[in-house]
Amino acid sequence: MRVAGRLVLLLLLVVVLVMVVPTTPAQAAVTTSSPRITYVALGNSLGFGLWDFSRGGYVYRYGAMLATDTGATVSLINLSVPGWTSSDLLNALRTSWTFRLSVASARVVTWDIGGNDLLRARDRYIAGTCGGLDNQQCLRDAVTTFANNWSAIVREIVRLRGGRPTVYRTMDLYYPFVAQDAARGRLSVLLPYLKQTNDIINSTGCGVRTAQVYRAFNGSYTAPLQPALYLSFDGYHPNATGHAVIAGQLRALGYEPAVVVPTLCP
Template sequence: MKKKLMTTLSVALMAGAFFSGAVSAKGENSKKSLTALGDSITFGYNLERHNHHVSKNAFPFVLGDYANLRVRDLGVGGWTTQDLLNALEKNEKFRQAVAHADYITLDIGSNDLLQAFSDNNVTPDEVQIVLENIRNIILEVRELSDAPVVVYNFYNPFQLNDPRHAIGNVLLSQMVNPQIESLVQALNQEAGNIVLADAFTEFRENQAEYVFPNDIHPTIEGQKVLAEIGFEALSHLNGQ
């Protein structure tokens, strides 16, 4: 089993150091807030018996527990980058949630890539569409808020015994995720307070533990890893 990024004690200590402003005895409404944008990963799909509502085991809520934040999970199953971009441009619920957030996470694009990967290949043009949409999403977020933004890259959703696993590793490590990292770095220079959470590296070859079998979604353990790297990323921003 892969060693976890941090122990419960270290999480608590980091939360006290970096998120002290979020802790208050006045109750839930006095906490700082996290707005989570994304698809079914953010939603916590298949973590519960039914998928009628976002799961409290999804990474935004786990991250919120670490940092004592109120969480608004706006993950929507099946959404692509274009869906989220449209919502941020036109949907007042999404715009207001971003505008009032103290922290924001963004995990979107997996459905775009899975659709493109239906023929076991992803072309540079298909990747560029995803990157351009993510760029526009982040810029739209920055128009609405100056809150710190954590952008997740893509983990490999295929199990090791799946022939698609090796192909996915090559595509993600050589074509997709390096460009996500470059995009985040560039936008951080341009707009500030934007940081990458490296899901690909943390999931490594641990799909058996972190991804449901015959599925692409994270298990509870996988969601914890996403929460931990998101927390670490936000802590890094707060510590700058």
């Protein structure tokens, strides 16, 4: 009886072990062959994908390209908020745990910001309330504020990544008002402020690669084109074609990650 009892206990133990100990060789193989990448997108209405009813904006298009080109399973977290300025994004990166934890977990981070900074200053210039003897003080202030915020945004993103390999991608700003401002004789005043802003973005460093969206939409600064084919009905946000162009510009930068020491990023 004792022997039979021991055999029963042994059989029960084997059954329990089979049920409790996981068998995951197939799952491990899937994970190895199809790594998972977390992609976090930061920005304003461009990143949000406003008016791109077909594919949801450049963020989702780029995420699909990332998955196709790398063979990875991409987990996308889109934290873009319509209407946001550089001050809004910087504040979120400093104070929101959703933003901080998402960026900290991301292998790929993209961001677009600054368009609303200049848009608000342009509106004040047109209204004649920009300030200064030349009615351009708010434009100068907008560029200065953006420059300070931009450096701080990049530092926060790099610090949150903690020196881990990361694909850092951003983009410069296109100009949707070429035709309107040229017709009213103000393009020569307003476009240089956009160029100053883009010069700041294009000189970022810290392992960040910048998609040349202005060049794709507008061409040169000396003879800028009106990007009518890339704009939605509001004359400001990209349409589906425009979002596809932005995603393509990001894709052209490749997916090589950068390893940036946070303390060395000015």
